[in-house]
Amino acid sequence: MAAGHHDSDEVSDASTGVHHLHDSKVKNPVLRWIDQRMPVISMIQLEYGSFPTPRNFNYFWNFGALAMITLAIMIATGVVLSMQYAANTMLAFDSVERIMRDVNYGWLLRYAHANGASMFFIVVYIHIWRGLYYGSYKTPRELLWMLGVVLFILMMATAFMGYVLPWGQMSFWGATVITNLFSALPLVGQHIVTWLWGGFSVDNPTLNRFFSLHYLLPFVIVGVTFLHVVALHITGSNNPLGIEPKTKKDTVPFHPYYTMKDSVGIVVYLIVFAVLVFFMPNYLGHPDNYIPANPLVTPAHIVPEWYFLPFYAILRAVPDKLGGVAMMGGALVVLFFLPWLDSSPVRSMRFRPIAKWLFLLWTVNFFVLTWVGGKPAEPPYIQIAQICTAYYFAYFLVILPLLAKFERPLPLPESIAAAVLPRRGGGPLPAGATAKPMEKA
Amino acid sequence: MADVLASPPTTGPADPGAHHAGSPQPQKEAPVRRDFLKLAAGAFAAVGTGVIAWPFIHSMNPSQDVLALASTDVDLTPIAAGQAVTVMWRGKPVFVRHRTPEEIQEARAVPVTELRDPATDQSRVKPGQDEWLVVLGVCTHLGCVPLGQKPTDARGEYGGWFCPCHGSHYDTAGRIRRGPAPTNLAIPDYSFTSDTRIRVG
Numbered sequence: 001m002a003a004g005h006h007d008s009d010e011v012s013d014a015s016t017g018v019h020h021l022h023d024s025k026v027k028n029p030v031l032r033w034i035d036q037r038m039p040v041i042s043m044i045q046l047e048y049g050s051f052p053t054p055r056n057f058n059y060f061w062n063f064g065a066l067a068m069i070t071l072a073i074m075i076a077t078g079v080v081l082s083m084q085y086a087a088n089t090m091l092a093f094d095s096v097e098r099i100m101r102d103v104n105y106g107w108l109l110r111y112a113h114a115n116g117a118s119m120f121f122i123v124v125y126i127h128i129w130r131g132l133y134y135g136s137y138k139t140p141r142e143l144l145w146m147l148g149v150v151l152f153i154l155m156m157a158t159a160f161m162g163y164v165l166p167w168g169q170m171s172f173w174g175a176t177v178i179t180n181l182f183s184a185l186p187l188v189g190q191h192i193v194t195w196l197w198g199g200f201s202v203d204n205p206t207l208n209r210f211f212s213l214h215y216l217l218p219f220v221i222v223g224v225t226f227l228h229v230v231a232l233h234i235t236g237s238n239n240p241l242g243i244e245p246k247t248k249k250d251t252v253p254f255h256p257y258y259t260m261k262d263s264v265g266i267v268v269y270l271i272v273f274a275v276l277v278f279f280m281p282n283y284l285g286h287p288d289n290y291i292p293a294n295p296l297v298t299p300a301h302i303v304p305e306w307y308f309l310p311f312y313a314i315l316r317a318v319p320d321k322l323g324g325v326a327m328m329g330g331a332l333v334v335l336f337f338l339p340w341l342d343s344s345p346v347r348s349m350r351f352r353p354i355a356k357w358l359f360l361l362w363t364v365n366f367f368v369l370t371w372v373g374g375k376p377a378e379p380p381y382i383q384i385a386q387i388c389t390a391y392y393f394a395y396f397l398v399i400l401p402l403l404a405k406f407e408r409p410l411p412l413p414e415s416i417a418a419a420v421l422p423r424r425g426g427g428p429l430p431a432g433a434t435a436k437p438m439e440k441a
Numbered sequence: 442m443a444d445v446l447a448s449p450p451t452t453g454p455a456d457p458g459a460h461h462a463g464s465p466q467p468q469k470e471a472p473v474r475r476d477f478l479k480l481a482a483g484a485f486a487a488v489g490t491g492v493i494a495w496p497f498i499h500s501m502n503p504s505q506d507v508l509a510l511a512s513t514d515v516d517l518t519p520i521a522a523g524q525a526v527t528v529m530w531r532g533k534p535v536f537v538r539h540r541t542p543e544e545i546q547e548a549r550a551v552p553v554t555e556l557r558d559p560a561t562d563q564s565r566v567k568p569g570q571d572e573w574l575v576v577l578g579v580c581t582h583l584g585c586v587p588l589g590q591k592p593t594d595a596r597g598e599y600g601g602w603f604c605p606c607h608g609s610h611y612d613t614a615g616r617i618r619r620g621p622a623p624t625n626l627a628i629p630d631y632s633f634t635s636d637t638r639i640r641v642g
Contacts, residue, residue, distance in 0.1 A: 080497050104502050105500050109496060109500055
């Protein structure tokens, strides 16, 4: 049959009783006809309908869905904004002002897009934090985690280039500073920078290519997100207990349980998003970016967007140019190796009494890095940044590899169901009151 | 609405907990509260989708700066009888023609019933300004710009305009007389701001 695969059609298949059509369970005849030939409906039902999902997710598990929603918002607003935007140094700033003043709802679309970038980073930072706290990077989810790090880096590149497009003072000088990072590389550095710029300074060729890449990368992000989800659906989701589901009692179908829980999170999220867009749309921006780019005058206090501040602090903490760039890059690269750096087999920090506190300290440390990143590069901020940089790396390179040798984890529950469902005959609720409806799953 | 909201006795136990626990539901015909919830949620979602979609769709409509350029003033004093000027309005040519008495006579002599797109000459000019014909210079066939603005142009068989693309002939009132075009040349919104000035748009 395999050899004659391409020659056989439905008629000959029917005569031999063999056919290639997917065994679709869809009732509607039109959808069924499609599903037999291209089983996307079956796939959606399998991956988002009946997909067995740990029953004990908390609200931290909303943030993957929130990131997807934000990506969709960013692409939708970005596509219509690009219809009004002119990627030319003579026109770019004015075209953005025209969007704000003259284009119908242009103010809304641009504010949603600009604040959407901030919301995207808030969501993704919480999503990453969730993975770090509950050990979602550990085997067998290493590739899932690494694809996530790729997504994070792609997001940073996209956000950086998007911020250049309005061609204000912060756009121009941000682009100048960040592209100059590559000049730290020995020998080839300056050539790479010239190549990135397409000239001898940030200018029209730079703006043009940044616009092109800013439009391209979101679709690369869509592609990698798809792989991220494929990997997720092979290993299944981690959960707050960090133990694998063993029986059917440990899981619930994704729909309606988590479609509903995600919907609640999305509504709350969109309210926060709307407050930012409608009541404080410039809160997270810099006023200097409403001054047109001027290659002859650098703003007095130049800082990147808030979501880059922790890494910017690491860059400035190192007094050596190449060293600073290497440390900043290393702060991201170290995340790729995290699944092998953490030697403890226990995933969730709930059961790691020492690691939990050291990780919460790492979290505080990350906030302090964000704070010093926005301060001038002078004492005492430099010293604070150096201490925080040291702890950032020590957590990954020293604490996690060694801690498992000294730390005695708390006993893990025998199963998810045993941990989260009241025992029969005991517990605060009458037996079966909460368990019974779940049993049909 | 009231009987939709009320839970009919045929739909099983009134206790919603028991309902969700999967107790058998023998009858599904009568509308239940779940149906109302689904309809309300569906309607809310449909309206919400529209509200969210509208800014995206409307952003592609003409923007305020485009609309601000949507009117054009024309000074008529330099246009001698028998001459015409072309002005740009909304990115399209507008023909402003100072007609001679003979041209007006010619346009009014035609029986309206013989026309493909019947319209009197009077209906195509402003009252008391019979010598000024203002039409959109876009052929109603497929959008070419007809010839006839210069006295040296081919003006077609009826002395108005002639479209070189597919051979439509317009008369001195800008009405279609021969060729594939279905309607007369369109008349833009315009008004006389004084005896010697018009504002198009």
